[in-house]
Amino acid sequence: MDAREVNLTLDFCLRVGELLMSTGAGAADVTATMRSLSQHLGLRGAEVDVTYTSLAMSYQADPEAIPIHTTRQVKNRTTDYDHLTAVDHLVRKIVSNEIDLQGARIELGRIVSGGHRRPRWAVTLGIAMMAGTITIYLGGDLRVATLALISGAAIDQLQYFMSRRWELPLFYLQVAGAGLATLIAVVAATLPLNLDVSSSITANITVMLAGIAFMGALQDALTGFHVTASARIMEALVSTAGIIAGVTGGLVFAGAIGVDIVASVSTGASSLQSITVSVLGGAAAAASFAYAAYAPPRTLIPIAFVAAGAVALSVAVPGDVGRTWRVAVASLFVGLVAYSVASRLKVPPLVIVVSGAVPFLPGYSIYRGLSMLAxxxxxxTSVGLVALFTAASVALALASGVILGEYIAQPLQRRAWRIETRLSGPRLVGPLRRSTKSGG
Structure with missing residues (x-):
């Protein structure tokens, strides 16, 4: 293979890795996918180095040859399951020898430049529906759900405007979104409507938490990519701190004008009717998030069923076990079923696990802690600190439960280990086994 073809192959692998990393894939998945691609395209023994902000590959044909080293920066990050699925399909076509390098480069360019199948207003609608249905999941009535729906749409448009107009970091977008959610709730509380506006704030906190890559951070930590895990955890903490700052500012304003907003959301379902409503609300919230994240339409109903099963399972766990363990059991279920569901739908398991875990994000614990501290x-103050600690433990239980479920459901094949020697965890993106055909 001449130097030109080596450079084209390395460039292609880096572009695929950049897109996977930017859409939320774990570093282990990105590394294994890039290594599989390079081997099937003729670069046996290529070295791959992945961090949160950059990707690097090097190849040396023999000990006496000059090594070729290329790098690529990861600049844009977004939750885009349409592009993630398209690239995943492209990778599978390459490792099964259905397409050559030239055709793969053309198809990758088409994926990146093709835009989305849904207009931007449809994403706003999905986020608004997510906020409204989370309110139903938390026990709120239709009036509060409507308030949350309006708040969710307003927050999404505000963050989209700020990111496009001023290109502000995510922290400031989270501050603005959380502050707007609280201010809208404060205004609603001053009206003679007798609304439990705390449910609306909690729902919108959950919506903003859904965009934080908890799963990828824990997966990187468990699979030995500690530098990338540290960066992702720091980003998650900063983003969550933005939410806390925005809500705290709104609560301070509410106290200054004499409006008392108490965290009265109930996450426990006691009757058959309330359990049914909670299950339906959780299912709709998961499907709404998937829709807003550009997930393929064929995945929405299965995602709703997975989330409904997880919510029903969490309700079935005895209440004295504690919320953290209930979330852990439910997320373990999501991880267990995600692999088989994803394989039938021909999408990466990441699409199923992140969407299915949305109802269990600790929005209520964060809001309760902040309202107590205020x-x-x-x-x-002591109650508030305990609530915030509970929120952290719930987030950890959620991510670790999903990853454990994938460990159990997706045992790696021995032949996959020969190709992906650095992968020490379950695959959420990329090919699971090597084709029996020649890799070229």
């Missing part, structure tokens, strides 16, 4: 009394 009262500034010793008793409420």
């Amino acid at each position: 009262q500034e009394t010793p008793a409420t």
Whole structure:
């Protein structure tokens, strides 16, 4: 293979890795996918180095040859399951020898430049529906769900405007979104409507948490990519801190004008009717998130069923077990079923696991902790700190439960280990086994 073809192959692998990393794939998945691609395209023994912000590959044909080294920066990050699925299909076509390098480069360019199948207003609608249905999942009525729906749409448009107009970092977008959600709730609380506006705030906190890559951070930590895991965890903490800052500012404003917003959301379902409503709300919220993340239409109903099963399972767990363990059991279920569901739908399991876990994000614990801290009394301060600690434990239980489910459901084949020697965890993106045909 001449130097030109080596450079084209390395460039293609880096472009695929950049797109996977930017859409939320774990570093282990990105590394294994790039290595599989390079081997099937003729670069046996190519070295891959992946961090959160950059990708590097090097290839040396023999010990006496000059090594070729290329790098690529990961600049844009977004939750885009349409492009993720399209690239996943392209990778599978390459490793099964259905397409050559030239054709793969053309198809990848078509994927990147092709845009989305859904207009931007449809994404706003999906996020608004997600906020409204989470309110139903938390026990709110239709009036509060409508308020949350309006708030969700307003927050999405505000963040989209700020990111496009001023290109602000995510932290400031989260501050603005959380502050707007709280201010809308404060205005609604001043009206003679008798609304439980805390449900609306909680729902919108959950919506903003859904865009944070908890799954990828924990997967990187468990699979030995500690630098990338540290960067992702730091990004998640900063994004969550933005939400906390925005909500805290809104609560301070509410206290200044004499509006008392108490965290009265109930996450426990006691009757058959409330359990049914909670299950339906959780299912609709998961499907709405998937829709807003450009997931293929064929995945929406299966995602709703997966989330419904997880919510029903969490409700079935005895209440004295604690919310953290209930979330852990439910997320384990999501991880267990995601692999088989994804294989039938021909999408990466990441699409199923992230969407199915949406109802269990700790929006209620964060809001309850902040509302208690805002009262500034010793008793409420201790309760608030415990609630925030619970939110952190729920997030950890959610991510670790899903990853454990994937470990159990997706044992790696021995032949895959020969190709993907650095992969030490379950695959959420990329090919699972090597084709029996010659790799060229």
